[in-house]
Amino acid sequence: MLLLFVVAAVAIAAGLLDSGSFKARPKRPQAMTMAEARTSNAGVPIVARARVSAAPYRFRGGPAERAQAVDCLATAALYEVGDDPRGQRAVIQVILNRSRTAGFPRTICGVVYQGFERTTGCQFSFTCDGSIRRRTRHYGWSAARRVAKSALAGRVFADVGRATHYHADWMVPYWRDTMTKVAKVDTHLFYVRRRGLPESARGTPYVRNVVQRRSL
Numbered sequence: 001m002l003l004l005f006v007v008a009a010v011a012i013a014a015g016l017l018d019s020g021s022f023k024a025r026p027k028r029p030q031a032m033t034m035a036e037a038r039t040s041n042a043g044v045p046i047v048a049r050a051r052v053s054a055a056p057y058r059f060r061g062g063p064a065e066r067a068q069a070v071d072c073l074a075t076a077a078l079y080e081v082g083d084d085p086r087g088q089r090a091v092i093q094v095i096l097n098r099s100r101t102a103g104f105p106r107t108i109c110g111v112v113y114q115g116f117e118r119t120t121g122c123q124f125s126f127t128c129d130g131s132i133r134r135r136t137r138h139y140g141w142s143a144a145r146r147v148a149k150s151a152l153a154g155r156v157f158a159d160v161g162r163a164t165h166y167h168a169d170w171m172v173p174y175w176r177d178t179m180t181k182v183a184k185v186d187t188h189l190f191y192v193r194r195r196g197l198p199e200s201a202r203g204t205p206y207v208r209n210v211v212q213r214r215s216l
Contacts, residue, residue, distance in 0.1 A: 056154035083140030
């Protein structure tokens with residue numbers, strides 16, 4: 001009887017400990033609906049004074065390298081925003097900005113395909129989610145190439161400034177509240193890094209523990 005009592009007491013104690021440890025576990029953040037994400041994003045103001053226009057891009061390379069860069073830019077533009085010319089210019093400007101920013105590859109194609117060898121962690125999702133292998137002829141391909149050539153020739157899309165990150169307004173990426181929002185182009189929101197900005201241009205920090213799909 002004494003042995004049974006000891007076993008029962010140990011079992012009860014173990015159950016209490018398990019119950020206590022379970023209650024102490026932090027709850028996972030709840031994923032937002034698309035409508036909730038849009039409302040949350042709308043609450044983050046655009047800081048226009050942080051939107052500094054980028055310098056014209058100066059391409060350094062021969063004809064073959066330029067043709068390859070045009071293809072990479074046009075492909076990214078089409079997969080990210082379809083055949084919307086303004087959206088394409090915005091995406092292409094981000095790619096050019098990244099190629100001149102520390103922490104990113106120095107070549108245009110390197111920026112576009114950064115992390116493509118991983119199933120997660122690629123910078124542009126179409127490079128690692130299988131979309132690129134299902135590529136079909138797109139009627140907007142020629143137009144996208146013209147936009148890409150114009151950007152390589154020095155045309156700047158000032159509406160997004162020196163933005164290096166963006167995401168669709170129906171999602172909230174984990175990095176959003178560490179950056180400053182500087183522009184909105186259609187359904188995409190654009191950001192610059194806070195580091196290097198004067199305090200007055202950084203905007204109000206927002207703290208939300210929400211993680212959704214990755215974005216750029």
